[in-house]
Amino acid sequence: MSLQFEIVPVTPFQQNCSIIWCDETNEAAMVDPGGDIDLLKEKVQQLGLTVTKLILTHGHLDHVGGTAPLAAELDVPVIGPHKDDVFWLQGLPRQSEMFGFPFTESFDPDQWLEEGDVITVGKQQLSVYHTPGHTPGHVVFHSDEASVAFVGDVLFKGGIGRTDFPKGDYQTLIDSIKGKLWPLGNDVTFVPGHGPISTFGNERTTNPFVADEMPLY
Numbered sequence: 001m002s003l004q005f006e007i008v009p010v011t012p013f014q015q016n017c018s019i020i021w022c023d024e025t026n027e028a029a030m031v032d033p034g035g036d037i038d039l040l041k042e043k044v045q046q047l048g049l050t051v052t053k054l055i056l057t058h059g060h061l062d063h064v065g066g067t068a069p070l071a072a073e074l075d076v077p078v079i080g081p082h083k084d085d086v087f088w089l090q091g092l093p094r095q096s097e098m099f100g101f102p103f104t105e106s107f108d109p110d111q112w113l114e115e116g117d118v119i120t121v122g123k124q125q126l127s128v129y130h131t132p133g134h135t136p137g138h139v140v141f142h143s144d145e146a147s148v149a150f151v152g153d154v155l156f157k158g159g160i161g162r163t164d165f166p167k168g169d170y171q172t173l174i175d176s177i178k179g180k181l182w183p184l185g186n187d188v189t190f191v192p193g194h195g196p197i198s199t200f201g202n203e204r205t206t207n208p209f210v211a212d213e214m215p216l217y
Helices: 037-047 067-074 083-090 092-099 170-184 200-206
Strands: 003-010 015-022 027-031 050-055 118-121 124-130 139-143 148-152 189-192
Touching: 003 037, 003 148, 015 037, 015 118, 015 124, 015 189, 027 037, 027 118, 037 067, 050 067, 050 118, 083 092, 124 170, 139 170, 148 170, 170 200
Parallel strands: 027 050, 148 189
Antiparallel strands: 003 015, 015 027, 118 124, 124 139, 139 148
């Protein structure tokens, strides 16, 4: 019994939507269904899964653009992000205009997330960490058992999230990475919002933005 995942890049921004599931129950969730919902539904069908919830790391359009219509079609709840991102979700019509995306209506999730919350996917559990900096309400999801984290736009292989958006803050982001992610362990594999996966240990030794003097045991 373990947590499985498959990454499906969506939208012109190639945002990593992760389909995650419990391989004992085949219950699934989608992390950041930003668009291309027909593609996502087709992938779920191929994998033989039943989606029970959609979970969001933050309120940027390329991460949430497909959420409301997909939730309506699948009749599942939307969970996350933290309530400090409400202004991003309420501003989706303007975001879609700004980035040349199809018109996207604003929405509220069925549940806002807080630090310490736990999300269940079948018999698997994801711990929620509030990680502001890229956006003020950004959260990440960590499976201790599978040693994997879904980190949205906080951290990338070789990079970090932008902080030049409204209410972004560079030092807050660095503090989130070093204070919330690093303690989870160097062997944790993470799925970023864009680009290839990596491990926290690899970023601690090679990422120019957040590398530190980690002892190499």
